[in-house]
Amino acid sequence: MQDNIQEKIKKWIAKELSIEGDFAVEHPKEMERGDLAANVALIEGKKQGKNPRELANEYVEKLAGCVLPEIEHMESAGAGFINIFLKPEFFADAVNEVMKDGEKFGENADLKGQKIIIEYTVCNVLKPMHIGHLMGNVIGESLSRIIEAEGAEVKRNNYQGDSGLHIARAVWGIQKLGGKIEGTLSEKTEYIGKAYALGANSSEDDEKVKEEIQKLNKEIFEKSNPELNELYAWGRQVSLDHFETLYKKLGTQFDYYFFESEVTDEALKIVSEFVKKGLFEESDGAVVFHGEKFDPKLHTRVFVTKQGLPMYEAKDIAHAIRKYETYKFDTSIVVTASEQSEYFKVMLRALQEINPEIALKIKHISHGLLKLVDGKMSSRKGNVITGEVLIDDVEKMVMEKMVDREMSDEIKKEVAEIVAIGAIKYSILRQAIGGDIIFDFDKSLSFEGDSGPYLQYAFVRAQSVLKKSKLQNPNVKIEIPENWETVVLEKLLARFPEVIARAGREYAPHHIATYLIELAGSFNSFYAGHKIVDEADPTSPYRLALTEAFGLVMKKGLDLLGIKVPEEM
RNA sequence: GCCGCCAUAGUUCAAUGGAUAGAACGAGGAGUUCCUAAUUCCUAAAUGCAGGUUCGAUUCCUGCUGGUGGCACCA
Numbered sequence: 001m002q003d004n005i006q007e008k009i010k011k012w013i014a015k016e017l018s019i020e021g022d023f024a025v026e027h028p029k030e031m032e033r034g035d036l037a038a039n040v041a042l043i044e045g046k047k048q049g050k051n052p053r054e055l056a057n058e059y060v061e062k063l064a065g066c067v068l069p070e071i072e073h074m075e076s077a078g079a080g081f082i083n084i085f086l087k088p089e090f091f092a093d094a095v096n097e098v099m100k101d102g103e104k105f106g107e108n109a110d111l112k113g114q115k116i117i118i119e120y121t122v123c124n125v126l127k128p129m130h131i132g133h134l135m136g137n138v139i140g141e142s143l144s145r146i147i148e149a150e151g152a153e154v155k156r157n158n159y160q161g162d163s164g165l166h167i168a169r170a171v172w173g174i175q176k177l178g179g180k181i182e183g184t185l186s187e188k189t190e191y192i193g194k195a196y197a198l199g200a201n202s203s204e205d206d207e208k209v210k211e212e213i214q215k216l217n218k219e220i221f222e223k224s225n226p227e228l229n230e231l232y233a234w235g236r237q238v239s240l241d242h243f244e245t246l247y248k249k250l251g252t253q254f255d256y257y258f259f260e261s262e263v264t265d266e267a268l269k270i271v272s273e274f275v276k277k278g279l280f281e282e283s284d285g286a287v288v289f290h291g292e293k294f295d296p297k298l299h300t301r302v303f304v305t306k307q308g309l310p311m312y313e314a315k316d317i318a319h320a321i322r323k324y325e326t327y328k329f330d331t332s333i334v335v336t337a338s339e340q341s342e343y344f345k346v347m348l349r350a351l352q353e354i355n356p357e358i359a360l361k362i363k364h365i366s367h368g369l370l371k372l373v374d375g376k377m378s379s380r381k382g383n384v385i386t387g388e389v390l391i392d393d394v395e396k397m398v399m400e401k402m403v404d405r406e407m408s409d410e411i412k413k414e415v416a417e418i419v420a421i422g423a424i425k426y427s428i429l430r431q432a433i434g435g436d437i438i439f440d441f442d443k444s445l446s447f448e449g450d451s452g453p454y455l456q457y458a459f460v461r462a463q464s465v466l467k468k469s470k471l472q473n474p475n476v477k478i479e480i481p482e483n484w485e486t487v488v489l490e491k492l493l494a495r496f497p498e499v500i501a502r503a504g505r506e507y508a509p510h511h512i513a514t515y516l517i518e519l520a521g522s523f524n525s526f527y528a529g530h531k532i533v534d535e536a537d538p539t540s541p542y543r544l545a546l547t548e549a550f551g552l553v554m555k556k557g558l559d560l561l562g563i564k565v566p567e568e569m
Numbered sequence: 570g571c572c573g574c575c576a577u578a579g580u581u582c583a584a585u586g587g588a589u590a591g592a593a594c595g596a597g598g599a600g601u602u603c604c605u606a607a608u609u610c611c612u613a614a615a616u617g618c619a620g621g622u623u624c625g626a627u628u629c630c631u632g633c634u635g636g637u638g639g640c641a642c643c644a
Contacts (some may be wrong), residue, residue, distance in 0.1 A: 078588035305642040342639040450593040528609040
């Protein structure tokens with residue numbers, strides 16, 4: 001098996017040399033050094049007090065007598081590494097395996113039998129969905145796909161904020177602007193965004209407005225004012241419809257939708273129950289949790305306000321319990337922006353006192369902020385770029401790039417959407433999740449180099465070659481030609497399963513992105529250096545097989561990032 | 570003030586404690602009678618500072634500097 005070669009070689013070395021297996025067999029950073037490298041001599045040299053380089057020479061000699069069938073040759077190098085070169089047939093077998101498994105290639109069973117629920121795109125109704133929310137959605141979707149590829153049963157979960165002060169701010173704004181309006185979904189969404197900014201801004205330095213909004217908040221919570229109920233219901237539905245159009249465009253389908261408003265009563269009940277048990281305390285009229293009593297690194301947070309309204313912290317606890325009752329998960333992953341990291345630790349610590357079984361199954365992943373070159377976006381200040389606007393603008397940029405392509409306008413539009421969303425998703429997934437993304441419209445969404453379109457383009461080129469070959473050479477055989485020199489592309493194809501495993505283990509989609517860039521680069525070089533479809537060339541069938549295998553892996557890899565591939569572009 | 574996260578070429582990002590720190594953009598140069606030039610090839614260019622652990626540190630630990638997020642009634 002391809003994916004066990006490292007383990008196999010490691011065991012073999014340990015056995016042949018009669019030593020413990022506490023060394024590593026890994027890929028060297030640079031391929032010229034070998035396909036795999038073992039640091040046995042470094043580890044053993046230290047144990048035995050011998051010169052590692054000499055020991056490596058000794059080991060290579062000892063091992064050379066009975067090499068494994070996959071191994072071409074070995075040599076000692078550097079500080080005392082043993083570099084291992086594999087046979088061309090090994091890589092040809094990998095290509096075979098790709099063809100055989102197709103789009104299943106690279107998947108594993110590491111999480112087989114696990115029930116995992118992933119919560120992402122935590123949006124608030126009546127607030128604009130800006131590109132920061134896009135980030136959570138893109139990351140959550142990719143993580144879901146990677147975890148599915150590891151054999152787990154995955155549920156996608158959307159928890160939406162349809163209760164709380166932001167609602168009152170927006171409703172206040174809508175009242176000031178003159179109530180409900182008629183129009184398209186986009187117009188209504190924009191209107192509500194304005195209303196929210198108005199409410200939030202006006203209350204910022206005006207105590208009177210602040211009080212008005214507090215009063216509205218209480219009335220909305222108690223559903224005591226029919227006029228407010230209607231405005232709220234209207235705005236909520238507009239927001240939900242708007243979100244749905246974006247989810248569809250981005251390619252996310254949720255299994256569950258939970259709402260804060262459904263859990264407020266339960267939240268109050270739990271808090272009052274645990275006030276009696278001494279977990280929560282009264283302070284200044286509010287109910288608080290003193291996190292620092294459990295861990296000096298935590299802090300105090302309000303769970304229920306003076307007015308008796310549950311805060312996010314209380315609702316989240318009730319939500320976690322309800323989520324577990326709905327779906328008995330082994331792990332619940334919650335993806336949010338990193339500004340909530342500290343909050344989450346406190347909330348989770350409180351939950352641990354209330355229901356440790358659930359608390360310990362919840363894992364928080366935070367994803368950094370998406371910043372504009374000139375600072376942070378804020379729906380309060382109104383300087384937001386909404387997800388919708390971003391996608392539209394990028395689509396226009398793609399359309400411009402395609403002016404001279406011979407395609408029908410309809411296909412062009414389809415392709416533009418696939419490429420635009422691919423570009424946006426890639427620019428989010430190319431880097432480690434935790435860090436902020438500095439978003440520069442002109443630079444971040446490049447269509448060349450380290451970009452989504454670069455990957456899609458490489459795929460399209462491969463498909464184009466294959467289409468041509470079907471006319472000329474209908475019987476592609478995967479036999480390695482004589483005197484074939486293994487190319488980088490083959491070596492990379494064989495590594496795909498490892499990459500998926502690592503991305504899953506570390507919850508890190510960017511490993512896949514980095515790998516795909518390398519893979520696309522190696523294919524592009526391969527493509528540039530040699531004609532693939534060439535009847536006179538005996539290596540052509542194998543080159544075609546490589547091209548097909550590349551296409552399969554690229555498509556699968558992009559699929560794990562949630563990026564679609566066009567047929568042409 | 571307390572707590573968390575971050576610091577790598579001019580810029581935006583990579584690098585499972587290992588061997589010469591890898592890309593892309595930008596800069597300079599080259600390539601198409603050939604399967605889509607949204608491409609390929611070549612050149613220059615980086616680990617914030619000071620210690621420590623280790624055979625070996627971008628990676629682990631401590632301090633400093635700089636940035637950023639959180640810390641009572643937003644989510």
